[in-house]
Amino acid sequence: MAALGFGLAYAGFLGLCLAMDRHHAELLRGRPAAGRRWLLRGVGWLLLGLSLLPCLALWGVGIGIVAWLGLLTVAAYSLVHLIPYAPRLALWLGPLLPLAGLALSLAPT
Amino acid sequence: MQDAPALRHGWRPSWAVGRIDWRRMRSWHWPGVLSRSLAAVLGGYAVAALAATALALWLPTSRAEAVLTGTMLSFALYAGAVLWVFAAASALRAWVGLLLPAALLGALVWLGGGAG
Amino acid sequence: MKQGFRQCMAWLHTWSGLLVGWILFAVFLTGTASYFRGEISDWMRPELHAPAAGGEPAILAIETLKRLAPDSPTWFVFPPGERNSELRVVWRNPPGKPTPPGSRGFGNMVLDPATGEPVTARESYGGEFFYRFHFQLHMPPLWGRWVVGFCAMMMLVAIISGVITHRRIFADFFTFRPGKGAGRSWLDAHNALAVLALPYHLMITYTGLITLMLMYMPWGVQAVYKGDRGGFQAEVFGVAPPVRRANQPAPLAPVGPLLEEAMRRWGGPPGRIEVQQPGDASAIIRLTRRDSEQISSNPQTLTFDGVRGTLLGASGEPGAAAATRGVAYGLHLGRFASPLVRALFVLSGLAGTAMVATGLVLWAAKQRHRHARAGRAGFGLRLVEALNLGTIAGLPTAMLGYFWANRLLPLHLADRADWEVYCFFLLWGLAALQALFWPGLRSWATQFAAAALLGLLLPVLNLLTTHRHLGVSLPAGDWAMAGTDLLVAAFGLLLGLLSWRLFRRAGRAPVTRPVRGAGLARAEGA
Structure with missing residues (x-):
């Protein structure tokens, strides 16, 4: 569950990041077209919002929100550090992390 | 106010590049800075303490709740007062801007009987 | 005029952060270590056993208290929990009975949770030392708490003015450019550490003020309850x-x-x-x-x-x-049950520590850049660089040395717990001396290397001095012991990486006489 929250937060930040000219150029080359920019931004915010849900499910409202803010920090920080050192990995982790998180949270314990 | 270095390097805030131009900020000579620092530390604390007391006396909740609310909020007010002191156009204005609310809050405390 | 306002806030951010930065760094780092207060205390008393299946520890403790302190007016029992294996009893001595000086009228003993009998563990303040240090700095409590409170207030001001100053807070949200010179990387790092963990920084600063608010702001209680603090507490907590x-x-x-x-x-x-x-x-x-x-x-x-x-x-x-x-x-x-939530708090605490450190280094880097043409660093810059080195590299060394002192000091030394603290300050003092007399990149690298060795070798020391080393504690699921060993070693690894990079930089930097304030900034400029 926590891994899913982290994955969604990471993917959300990646979306917001790609919606910016400089980072789009760094990671994907070129500037994003207007439609694509809005799509990235919308999906980014949506994923960030969604990442709250696993936290609430796991920890309840009080600690859930606290943990969510912490996960957002760690996710954003991972992304910020990956961009200069391993841009391709930063990109690939976008879809991989939420999927891995989903698999982990669905896996029978 | 012109800030040439910051314009040239749009990516970083002015303080990373240029120094603050002391000549342009007329009240920022050291007596001004000293006066503002005193206003921020002591005056800010006085305003925050008066506000905490006034809230504790006047908030329409149970007295324990009022005391807690006032005390917890006072630190935000303190920070606000410090920012005001250093943002004001002159040291004199900074002091006046502290003394007016202090007088008002002091009156509230006095009316509420907290001074005795 | 808008620019003027922002400049004022930049000035305020710089000075409110710089003047108390070193204390804030110490508060943040020891405060972060305090998230492991119970674990560190356990680690520092290896004679205590993990709770064994036996009688209910609390019941055993009450039986022991009946024998130990039958005429005491109040007993307290702190049973062992998930996070610490210590069973502690505290009792108030009856009035009129002579008590040892410094005990403040309380007796205090650690019991074996399996038998309820007093255990003789080595004397140590354990994690309590870091915890107390982070809000009173090993000063007399009243002074220390006011100093830390003042610094916390400055921190709050620095955070708010920093947010106002940082006008490209959203545009630069994902920006980090390592390896760019002239303070740019330091600025990026400082911004990222500050902005990405901003909710934590604001929360920890403000809630820190709230924990001691009745001391800092007693005026509301004074006015409404006429100074009757007991009555106020009773009304608030219903006790x-x-x-x-x-x-x-x-x-x-x-x-x-x-x-x-x-x-x-x-x-x-x-x-x-x-x-x-x-x-x-x-x-x-x-x-x-x-x-x-x-x-x-x-x-x-x-x-x-x-x-x-x-x-x-x-x-x-x-x-x-x-x-x-x-x-x-x-x-x-942050005493949450979930280990993951605690881990997030610890990471955020480290981010806060690093934020303060990068801010301090950034100031020195900018000053050095400015002084580069003048050829000689001013007194202020040299002072800041010495304090930076002595604090940012010296404090971790001293903290890790405290762990070593716990294992190496003779078990029956008089005032042993105090000697552990003396060792901490002794190491810190040595680091400060090095910072004063041999400032420069090499000193940064060697101090971090020393700290890294102390951290990485701590599990080895534990292996040599106790019977609860990783080979035993890991299979037994003894997490206080194994976790402390592993986390300290991980911290040592981090410091080691830092030191390695600094050594490489020092090797590349132009050979200069290692005197008169060559700091981290020199390599940045190079």
């Missing part, structure tokens, strides 16, 4: 004032059923058991809920008649402000 002794002997009710009642209501054992007037007809027993099970640390209590064992009352729902205070307090302490 009745202490009972009076009836002077009629009566046996104490068995504690077992009361613990079961607490278990039934809270789903967990209490974190504290208080017995007032034991052995008297007026006795009461009060159980306090363990604070790891809720976000708020407003104490929830159950009070029982100490002779009949009947429930007298439970603390009610707190009001909105009291609940807010409880949440603030609980957030600051």
Whole structure:
């Protein structure tokens, strides 16, 4: 569950990041077209919002929100550090992390 | 106010590049800075303490709740007062801007009987 | 004029951050270590065993107290929990009885949770030292707390003015450009550490002020309660004032059923058991809920008649402000049950520490850049660089040295616990001397290397000096011991990487005479 929250937060930040000219150029080359920019931004915010849900499910409202803010920090920080050192990995982790998180949270314990 | 270095390097805030131009900020000579620092530390604390007391006396909740609310909020007010002191156009204005609310809050405390 | 306002805020951010930066760094780092207060205390008393399956420790402790302190007016029992294996009892000495100096009228003992007998563990302040240091700096409590409170207020001002100054807060949100010179990388790092963990920084600063708010801002209580702090506490927390002794002997009710009642209501054992007037007809027993099970640390209590064992009352729902205070307090302490949430707090705490450190280094880097043409660093810059080195590299070295002192000092040394603290300050002093006389990149690298060695080799030292090394503690699931070993080693690894990079940089930098203030900034400029 926590891994899913982290994955969604990471993917959300990646979306917001790609919606910016400089980072789009760094990671994907070129500037994003207007439609694509809005799509990235919308999906980014949506994923960030969604990442709250696993936290609430796991920890309840009080600690859930606290943990969510912490996960957002760690996710954003991972992304910020990956961009200069391993841009391709930063990109690939976008879809991989939420999927891995989903698999982990669905896996029978 | 012109800030040439910051314009040239749009990516970083002015303080990373240029120094603050002391000549342009007329009240920022050291007596001004000293006066503002005193206003921020002591005056800010006085305003925050008066506000905490006034809230504790006047908030329409149970007295324990009022005391807690006032005390917890006072630190935000303190920070606000410090920012005001250093943002004001002159040291004199900074002091006046502290003394007016202090007088008002002091009156509230006095009316509420907290001074005795 | 808009620009003028921003410049004022930039000035305020720089100076409010710089003047108290070194204390803030120490507060942040020791505060982050305090998230492991219980674990560090356990690690530092390896003679104590992990709770074994046996009798209920709390019941055993009460039996021991009946023997140890029969005429005491109040007993406290702190049973072992998930996070610490220590069973501690504290009792108030009866009035009029001579007590050892410094004990403040309280007796205090650690018991073996399996037998309830006093254990003889080595003398050590354990994690308590870091915890106390982070809000009173090993100064007299009143002074230390005011100094830290002042610095916390400056921190709050620095955070707010920093946010105002940083006009490209969203545009630069994902920006980090390592390896760019002239302070750019330091600025990026400082911004990223500050902005990405901003909720934590604001929360920890403000809640820190709230934990000691009645000391910093007593005026509301003063005006409304005319200084009757006990009455205020009683009204806020719904805790009745202490009972009076009836002077009629009566046996104490068995504690077992009361613990079961607490278990039934809270789903967990209490974190504290208080017995007032034991052995008297007026006795009461009060159980306090363990604070790891809720976000708020407003104490929830159950009070029982100490002779009949009947429930007298439970603390009610707190009001909105009291609940807010409880949440603030609980957030600051971060004693959450979930290890993941605790890990997030620890990471954020380290981010805060690094934010302060990068801010301090950034200031020096900018100054050095500016002074580069003048050829000679001014006194202010040299002072800042020495303080930076002595604090940012010196404090971790000293903290790790404290762990070593715990294992290496003779077991029966007089005032052993104090000697551990002296070792901490001795190491810190040495680091400060090096910073004063040999400033420069090489000193940074060697100090971090020393700290890295102390951290990485700590599990080895533990192997050589105790029988609870990783080979034993890991299979046994002894997490206080294994976790401390591993986390300290990981911290050592981090410092080692830092040191390695600094050595490489020092090798590349132009050979200069290692005098007169060549700091980290020199390599940045190079």
